[in-house]
Amino acid sequence: MSGWFTIAKWEFFRSKLKFDTRSAVLLALSLTLVIAASFAAVQTQMSMNQKIYTAASSEPTLRPILESDQRFSYMPLTVYEATQFYMYGADLVIIGNNVYLGDSAKSAAAGSALENTIKEYREAVLTSYDDINNSHPVWVTVHDIERPQNFQLLSAQDAAGTMKAVQDTENKDLGEDYPRGEITQEYLNRGSSFTLPEDISELDDYKGKAFFQKQTLSTPSFFSPPIPFTAILYAFLFIFPIYFVSQFYSTSIMDERTNKKGELILASPLLSRDVVIGKTLPYIIVTLLIQAVITVYIMGFPADLRAAQSSILILVTILPVVLLFFALSFFGAILSRSFKELTFTSVFLSVVISGYLFFPAMFANIHAISSISPITLIVRLIEGETVLVNTYLFSTLPFYFVALSAFAFGTYIYREEDLFTQKAISEKITDCLEIFLLSSYGSVFLLSIIFIPFVYMTQLMLIVMLFNLPAPHSVIVMIVLSAMAEELVKSAGIYTVFKRKLQPVKLKSALRLAVLSGAGFFVGEKAVAVLTLAPIASSAFGAVMTMGNLLLIPLLLHVSTAAVSSLVMYRFGTRRYLFSVIVATLVHSIYNLFILRGVLLG
Amino acid sequence: MAERTRPYGKIRSIARKETGELMREKTFILSVLIQLFIASFSTFLVIGLTSFYDPTIMGDIEMQGISIAVVGTEDNELYRLLRESKLNTRLYSDLTPAYGDFYEHKVDAIVIAPPGPPEGEEILNVDIYLPRSEIKATLISLQMKEPLEKFEQHVRDIRTQRLPGYSPIEVNINKRGIKTSSTYFEFIYVALLPLLVFTPAFISGGLVIDFITEEFERKTMELLMASPASMMDIVSGKVLVAVAIVPLQALAWMLLMGANMIVIRNFFSILMVVTLIGAILVLISSMISISFRYRGVSQLLYSMILIFLFMVSYLFTNSPLNLVTRLSIGSIGTAESTLWMGIYSLVALALGILTAATVKRKYDNN
Numbered sequence: 031m032s033g034w035f036t037i038a039k040w041e042f043f044r045s046k047l048k049f050d051t052r053s054a055v056l057l058a059l060s061l062t063l064v065i066a067a068s069f070a071a072v073q074t075q076m077s078m079n080q081k082i083y084t085a086a087s088s089e090p091t092l093r094p095i096l097e098s099d100q101r102f103s104y105m106p107l108t109v110y111e112a113t114q115f116y117m118y119g120a121d122l123v124i125i126g127n128n129v130y131l132g133d134s135a136k137s138a139a140a141g142s143a144l145e146n147t148i149k150e151y152r153e154a155v156l157t158s159y160d161d162i163n164n165s166h167p168v169w170v171t172v173h174d175i176e177r178p179q180n181f182q183l184l185s186a187q188d189a190a191g192t193m194k195a196v197q198d199t200e201n202k203d204l205g206e207d208y209p210r211g212e213i214t215q216e217y218l219n220r221g222s223s224f225t226l227p228e229d230i231s232e233l234d235d236y237k238g239k240a241f242f243q244k245q246t247l248s249t250p251s252f253f254s255p256p257i258p259f260t261a262i263l264y265a266f267l268f269i270f271p272i273y274f275v276s277q278f279y280s281t282s283i284m285d286e287r288t289n290k291k292g293e294l295i296l297a298s299p300l301l302s303r304d305v306v307i308g309k310t311l312p313y314i315i316v317t318l319l320i321q322a323v324i325t326v327y328i329m330g331f332p333a334d335l336r337a338a339q340s341s342i343l344i345l346v347t348i349l350p351v352v353l354l355f356f357a358l359s360f361f362g363a364i365l366s367r368s369f370k371e372l373t374f375t376s377v378f379l380s381v382v383i384s385g386y387l388f389f390p391a392m393f394a395n396i397h398a399i400s401s402i403s404p405i406t407l408i409v410r411l412i413e414g415e416t417v418l419v420n421t422y423l424f425s426t427l428p429f430y431f432v433a434l435s436a437f438a439f440g441t442y443i444y445r446e447e448d449l450f451t452q453k454a455i456s457e458k459i460t461d462c463l464e465i466f467l468l469s470s471y472g473s474v475f476l477l478s479i480i481f482i483p484f485v486y487m488t489q490l491m492l493i494v495m496l497f498n499l500p501a502p503h504s505v506i507v508m509i510v511l512s513a514m515a516e517e518l519v520k521s522a523g524i525y526t527v528f529k530r531k532l533q534p535v536k537l538k539s540a541l542r543l544a545v546l547s548g549a550g551f552f553v554g555e556k557a558v559a560v561l562t563l564a565p566i567a568s569s570a571f572g573a574v575m576t577m578g579n580l581l582l583i584p585l586l587l588h589v590s591t592a593a594v595s596s597l598v599m600y601r602f603g604t605r606r607y608l609f610s611v612i613v614a615t616l617v618h619s620i621y622n623l624f625i626l627r628g629v630l631l632g
Numbered sequence: 633m634a635e636r637t638r639p640y641g642k643i644r645s646i647a648r649k650e651t652g653e654l655m656r657e658k659t660f661i662l663s664v665l666i667q668l669f670i671a672s673f674s675t676f677l678v679i680g681l682t683s684f685y686d687p688t689i690m691g692d693i694e695m696q697g698i699s700i701a702v703v704g705t706e707d708n709e710l711y712r713l714l715r716e717s718k719l720n721t722r723l724y725s726d727l728t729p730a731y732g733d734f735y736e737h738k739v740d741a742i743v744i745a746p747p748g749p750p751e752g753e754e755i756l757n758v759d760i761y762l763p764r765s766e767i768k769a770t771l772i773s774l775q776m777k778e779p780l781e782k783f784e785q786h787v788r789d790i791r792t793q794r795l796p797g798y799s800p801i802e803v804n805i806n807k808r809g810i811k812t813s814s815t816y817f818e819f820i821y822v823a824l825l826p827l828l829v830f831t832p833a834f835i836s837g838g839l840v841i842d843f844i845t846e847e848f849e850r851k852t853m854e855l856l857m858a859s860p861a862s863m864m865d866i867v868s869g870k871v872l873v874a875v876a877i878v879p880l881q882a883l884a885w886m887l888l889m890g891a892n893m894i895v896i897r898n899f900f901s902i903l904m905v906v907t908l909i910g911a912i913l914v915l916i917s918s919m920i921s922i923s924f925r926y927r928g929v930s931q932l933l934y935s936m937i938l939i940f941l942f943m944v945s946y947l948f949t950n951s952p953l954n955l956v957t958r959l960s961i962g963s964i965g966t967a968e969s970t971l972w973m974g975i976y977s978l979v980a981l982a983l984g985i986l987t988a989a990t991v992k993r994k995y996d997n998n
Contacts (some may be wrong), residue, residue, distance in 0.1 A: 053929045060936035067943035079822045082948040082963050092803070100949075101818075119965075129805040138810040139817030146814065148803055159798065164791040166757045168746075168784040172773070175733050186956075215727060215744070215759065250780035255774070274932070281928040288849050369842040369927050370654070370814075377835075378666050385669065461952040577715050624811075 033300040037308025041282065075100055083140035086120035088112040098148045100138075143368060153251055199553045264407045264412065265388050267328070271320045272352055273380055276359040279313040283374055284365035290450045302444040306437065310356060317356075321348050328412060340411045345459070347404045347411070347422065350429035352460050354383060357436035364440045364448070365455050383492060401425050431483040444465065463526040474523040478550030481519035484560055487514045509626070513618035517611050518549045520588065521595040529604040540600040548589030555584075591618045642861040646869025647876075650843055654873070659919065667672070668832050676712075698768055700776075701730040704745030709786055710758065711745055713779040719772070734761070740768045742833075743776075748785040820894060821961050826953040832881035834938060836911035840874040841930045844921040863995040864988065867922065871914050871987075878910030879903045898959040901969060907960070909952045909974040913938070914956050916984040920992050952976070 043057035082102040085096050088109045096102040105120050116132045121140040123130050129144060131137040156165040248254075285311075295305055325344050330486030332338035362375035391405035400406040404425050407417050439462040443449075448458055466472045489512045524543045525530070533539045591614045598610035636930055702711050706723065714721050722739055724730040733739045735813035740763060758780065760767035772989035792798050844867070846851040882903060886896055896902070916937060921930040945951035950958070950972045958964040 053924055053926075053933070056796065057929075057936065059941060060933060064936055064943065065939045067940050067947075071943045071946035074946050077822060077945060078826070078945055078951060078954040078957065079818055079884075080954050082818070082822065082957060082961060084963065092801075095801075120963075122852075124803075127802050129803060131806065131808050133808055133810070135810055135812050135817060135964075136947075138808065138812045141805050141807060142812070143814035144803075144816075145805055150802055152801060155798070156792070156795075159795050161795060163753055163755055164794045166755075167750075167787045167791050168758065168780070170758045170760060170780060173761050174769070175761050175762050177737070206719060250777065250784040253777055253780060274935075277931060278928055281931075284927075286850075289851060369651075369846045370839065372841050373838055373931075374666070375845055377838075381669055383664050481966045 033304035033525055034308035034311070035296075036294070037305055038311045041309050052505070054397055057138055068545065075281035077166070083122070083143060084111060085121045085124065085140070085144065086115040086118060086121050089124075092124050094420075095148060095151045096144075098151060101143055149251060168250055169247060170250055170253050171247050180222055200519070234275050235391070262597070264328070264409055265384075265391055266320060268405070268408065269384060269387065271324070271349070272317055272355045275313055275317045275320070276355045276380075277376065279310070279356060280359040280363040280372055280376055282313075283360060284366065284369065287363075287449050293446070296449070303441055305442045306360070310360065310437075314352060314356060316353050318345065318349070321352070340414070343417065344408050344411050344518060347407045347417075347426065350426040350433065351383075351387065351404055353433035354429045354436075355380070357433035357440070358383070361436045361440045364443060365458055367452055367455075386487060386491060387603055396587065405431065424452040428483040428487055431480075432487060435480050435483075439463075439466070441591040459522075460526050460529060463522060464530045464532065467523065467526060467532055472529065473546065473548035473550075475546040475553075477523040478520055478547045479554035479557075481522070482551070482554035485512075485519055486558055488512075505626070506623070509622045510615065510619045513622060514611065514615040516551065516590060516597060517614040518587075519620055520551050520592045521607070521611055521614065524592070524596045525599060525604055525607050528599055535600060537597075537600060540596045544596040545589050547596075548583065548592035551592075552585045552588045555588075587618065587621055637971065643869045643872065644864040646856075646866050647872045648769040650870055652871040654847045663791050664833075664881065664884075667828070667885070685890045698740050698745055698771060700741040700878065701733060702743045702745055703730050703740040708745045708747075709750065710779070710783045713782050713786075714743065714776075717775060717779045718776050719779075734763075740766075741772045750790050756787060759817070763843070794915060810840065822957050825896070825960055826956045829902060829956060830881040830909065832878045833906055833913055834908035836878050836910050837917040837934055838931060838937065840845060840870055840914045841917045841921045841927065841934055843870040843874065844918060845925060845927040845930055848921075848925040849927065857995075863991050866993055867918055871911075871918055874914045875907065875911045882906045894919075896960045897962040898969070899974070900998075901959050902956050904973055905952060905955055905976065908973065908980050911980045912976070912983055915980065915987050919983075919987050922987075922990055922994060 034383050054141065063499075084105050085092075085102045085104040086107045087096075088094070088107055088111075090106070093104055096104050097585055102295070105118065107115065107118065107120075107123070109125075111118060112123050112125055115130070121132055121134070121137045124565075129141065131141045159165045286295070296302070321598065322345060325341050329337065329341050329344070331340050358379045359376055362379060363372055366372040387403050387405045390400045390403035401421050402425055407422065407425055410417055420537045441466040442462045443458055447453075448461055453461075462475065466477065467474070492508055492511055492515075524547060527539075527543060528535050535542075595610040595614040595618050597614055598606060666729075688879055689705055700714070701722050701724050702708075702907060703724045703726065704711050705725070711723060713720065723731075727742070727744070730742050732741065734742055742759075742761040742763075744757055744759040748754055748756050751758070760773070761774065762772060772960060792800065817908075845864075847856060853866075861869075886899065890896060902945065917930070917934045920933050920937075923929045924933070945953050949956075950968070955964070955969065959969060
């Protein structure tokens with residue numbers, strides 16, 4: 031039997047032993063408490079906005095309305111006091127049919143809250159009449175229909191840093207799918223059939239539906255544009271269990287390391303690859319089982335072949351996300367020197383990945399760019415749409431790449447000298463790179479390509495993080511930081527070569543490595559650009575065409591900035607690694623700023 | 633005298649050791665980074681989404697280059713209302729040319745105005761065709777809401793007279809110059825601010841688990857116990873560090889929000905509340921980790937309790953998060969806020985005594 035299977039079996043049975051009866055009982059108890067408290071919380075308005083506004087009034091006509099909303103606290107005043115309501119700390123005053131607001135932002139917000147509350151109250155009163163034709167006479171039916179899109183997609187990955195738009199010109203004239211002859215509503219409504227409600231009780235169905243499903247039919251008062259909450263909800267439902275299981279997983283890896291518990295396994299004739307697979311597989315399987323349960327919970331038990339197919343597709347889409355979470359937890363557990371460090375690393379990574387998953391998913395149903403997050407695909411599958419293969423590849427390939435390389439690098443240093451020593455993190459990373467470079471297929475060229483998905487994901491995150499800086503500054507900081515990310519990965523291989531003396535530290539080899547590394551990054555970057563733009567712009571050919579005239583300059587740029595850091599390290603030694611990266615970043619940023627000067631100054 | 637200062641000296645040296653490790657491992661910086669990330673992310677959402685989804689914020693932006701096709705007649709009430717709004721409208725008498733223009737991006741939505749009279753008996757259905765997966769679809773549906781509601785009101789004015797005993801609520805809200813919506817305001821003060829200032833407290837609770845379980849799992853607790861420091865000193869030192877960093881980080885967040893023009897009132901009361909909650913969480917998790925000693929189990933139990941407490945916070949006014957919200961916008965009187973801070977201090981005190989008792993019970997050597 032293969033070695034990994036033994037380890038997996040071991041891991042599976044051992045993990046239970048940690049829970050003695052006492053902790054198991056306490057955990058069960060706390061789980062019950064959580065469920066009970068959540069159940070109680072759901073009965074409320076699910077917001078901690080109790081009594082944030084104070085509404086004053088001299089007459090109690092609107093009191094029942096105000097008291098139906100937990101945001102308001104009611105303050106009875108005399109008619110004279112009411113004219114000076116702000117003296118008593120009230121945000122607004124109701125005198126007769128008029129509402130007067132104070133002059134603070136809070137008062138303005140209170141006024142807008144009151145407006146909504148009155149509207150809700152009105153709807154509730156009207157609903158109590160069982161006469162839909164007179165109480166809710168107008169209904170809105172929303173249909174989403176396809177039309178050819180012209181994309182204005184900003185390519186964050188463009189080597190020169192120029193913001194260029196890829197315009198899809200293929201479908202400019204009326205395409206083949208443009209219908210001939212008379213267009214009727216029946217034609218446009220195909221596939222979607224709505225019948226108008228006949229009974230007031232159906233109103234609740236449509237209100238309730240809006241939360242979990244896309245709204246298609248409602249009255250104008252309940253009409254709301256596609257709000258991103260659905261996507262966030264799904265994301266939470268799917269991602270939350272992964273957080274928990276990956277916590278256990280990284281603790282288990284860390285456990286092997288504390289007090290050299292894992293020494294015996296390493297001493298056995300097993301490959302470290304088998305150990306890693308064996309230790310990881312049980313957790314992945316458990317997580318996927320949980321995800322399957324969640325899928326069934328959302329989709330219902332698959333009744334026919336089509337339903338089963340989309341359920342399976344959901345699982346296939348969540349798989350790379352699970353893999354990435356585990357890969358980074360694994361790598362984090364190998365690098366950390368203490369539990370504290372592990373906690374922070376795993377929390378940090380979880381937050382970063384969640385950001386990457388959640389943010390684009392909020393634009394599901396709004397913009398096609400949202401499909402960089404697999405969660406968007408899941409939302410689409412749940413809503414009964416189809417997901418094309420290239421969309422799947424587009425959103426999941428970076429996940430697969432990053433996950434696999436993190437696992438691979440972690441496995442490289444899954445050995446005694448890295449696991450059981452208090453080596454600095456940078457030393458451990460250098461160890462990974464050294465082993466990679468020494469392997470038969472390893473080279474600086476390939477290393478740069480491998481790092482591309484990391485840089486790609488980092489840059490996407492940077493856009494989110496820097497968004498709240500004022501406009502010209504955020505662009506400049508973005509340029510500098512993304513240049514730094516690129517320089518960091520391009521020089522990492524060269525650093526390792528020099529530091530570990532894999533090749534003689536000579537001027538010639540410094541230049542040769544720079545050319546290899548820069549060219550590798552360039553090739554990888556272009557591959558990513560073609561891959562990522564292709565599914566959106568629907569023609570990879572067009573994307574390559576627009577890059578044509580810019581091909582040579584980015585290649586030169588990548589090679590020359592790599593040469594800058596390489597030469598600095600050659601001249602001043604690897605101890606000045608950070609300095610060399612900073613110099614290269616400066617050169618890179620200046621170039622990018624020069625290219626973008628029009629955008630920045632204009 | 634010497635008797636009294638020595639135990640504190642021991643606590644201090646434990647605290648110094650933990651602080652030193654915290655700084656050396658750079659984990660503290662990482663934790664600050666996490667919070668910065670959460671903050672940026674939330675601000676991104678506030679600015680990006682609230683302004684996007686809130687017509688009052690978008691109010692002054694003209695809907696340039698976006699026009700909608702209305703299929704109906706010139707005298708249709710809905711067409712009149714749509715024309716009054718910020719949307720550019722084009723009238724079509726037939727769906728076929730409207731769809732052709734939609735397909736060619738000359739218009740971005742098609743609205744089919746119901747021909748039926750408002751006085752009728754039938755439901756009036758407005759069909760809206762929006763381009764799938766285009767940002768314009770959201771913009772249009774945002775701008776459509778107001779004219780649609782006016783249309784509904786128009787029809788209701790006629791039809792609700794048929795409902796027995798119904799009288800509409802007539803309230804006139806006199807708005808002043810400040811343009812804000814409750815969604816935006818509440819997002820900042822009800823969601824963002826409490827979440828940011830309490831994140832350090834949540835993190836410290838987890839941190840103290842690492843502090844304590846690490847000593848057990850690495851078997852260094854015996855070494856520490858062999859030193860003159862008692863178990864009580866060790867735990868106190870660790871608790872002290874974990875609690876002390878809470879107000880520091882919370883202060884940083886509040887200053888950062890202040891720099892973003894978000895006015896926060898009752899600065900020091902908020903810091904007090906956050907520190908008290910930090911102390912409560914740290915004491916709970918130190919009790920857990922002394923009892924269980926394993927990191928995985930302790931962290932899981934702690935997260936469960938944290939979720940439980942969070943859910944319970946929804947249930948009553950002046951829960952810690954609600955208290956911070958009300959303090960920050962000055963919606964709470966001094967007497968009420970002092971009372972609740974007193975209550976939380978008592979909880980913290982009780983947990984402190986309970987923790988001391990747990991330590992004593994487990995390590996009966998004082």
